[in-house]
Amino acid sequence: MNANKLRIKIRPMLKSDINDVVAVEEESYGKHHWSRESFFNELSNDLAHYFCAINEEGKLIGYIGTWQIIEEAHITNISVKPDFRRNKIGEALLHVAIENCYKNGIKYITLEVRVSNEKAINLYSKYGFKSLGTRKEYYQDNNEDALIMWTENIFYDKFKTLYNENIEKLKKVISIDE
Numbered sequence: 001m002n003a004n005k006l007r008i009k010i011r012p013m014l015k016s017d018i019n020d021v022v023a024v025e026e027e028s029y030g031k032h033h034w035s036r037e038s039f040f041n042e043l044s045n046d047l048a049h050y051f052c053a054i055n056e057e058g059k060l061i062g063y064i065g066t067w068q069i070i071e072e073a074h075i076t077n078i079s080v081k082p083d084f085r086r087n088k089i090g091e092a093l094l095h096v097a098i099e100n101c102y103k104n105g106i107k108y109i110t111l112e113v114r115v116s117n118e119k120a121i122n123l124y125s126k127y128g129f130k131s132l133g134t135r136k137e138y139y140q141d142n143n144e145d146a147l148i149m150w151t152e153n154i155f156y157d158k159f160k161t162l163y164n165e166n167i168e169k170l171k172k173v174i175s176i177d178e
């Protein structure tokens with residue numbers, strides 16, 4: 001076993017996590033972050049599936065959320081605490097969210113991302129999400145366009161082959177307890 005391998009736990013988000021989640025939100029999005037109330041509403045919604053990443057010191061260092069409706073999931077939010085970025089935690093969160101989609105029979109995953117958000121676009125592209133257009137001036141704070149990204153059917157071989165290759169590499173550098 002690699003002694004330096006980062007170890008995290010990813011588990012469903014609880015209402016008691018919201019203060020820590022909002023602290024990461026603020027660091028990630030500044031004054032345009034989601035409010036505590038938004039997260040309370042999300043966690044009270046049966047369509048919403050939220051997970052958080054906890055490090056070995058018990059600190060909440062990231063989270064991801066999806067809405068799942070019939071056979072589609074929409075990634076609503078993903079964020080990693082700035083000090084912990086570029087350690088594959090974003091990928092680990094995306095992995096757990098995708099596994100949750102498989103478990104629930106979701107076929108397609110979509111999201112909106114700011115056209116300038118190269119890091120997130122790279123992350124989604126790495127997992128086979130493709131851009132299928134933009135929503136003009138979608139973000140009210142600066143009128144920025146959103147790129148709309150979709151997977152193909154996640155049960156198809158093409159998606160799964162790339163996904164499995166990525167997860168094999170991911171698990172060599174990070175240990176994910178669920």
Ligand SMILES: CC(C)(COP(=O)(O)OP(=O)(O)OC[C@H]1O[C@@H](n2cnc3c(N)ncnc32)[C@H](O)[C@@H]1OP(=O)(O)O)[C@@H](O)C(=O)NCCC(=O)NCCS
Nearest residue numbers: 028078079080085086087088089090091113119120122123
């Ligand atoms: C996007 C975000 C979640 C990525 O989290 P992370 O833990 O740093 O990402 P990972 O270490 O798992 O990186 C996975 C992939 O994402 C992409 N990526 C992440 N950071 C990147 C960077 N600084 N530059 C370029 N690509 C980057 C790469 O494709 C990377 O794969 P690679 O390591 O093989 O190059 C993180 O940057 C974040 O929280 N940003 C602020 C919130 C946000 O913008 N969320 C997206 C809203 S749609």
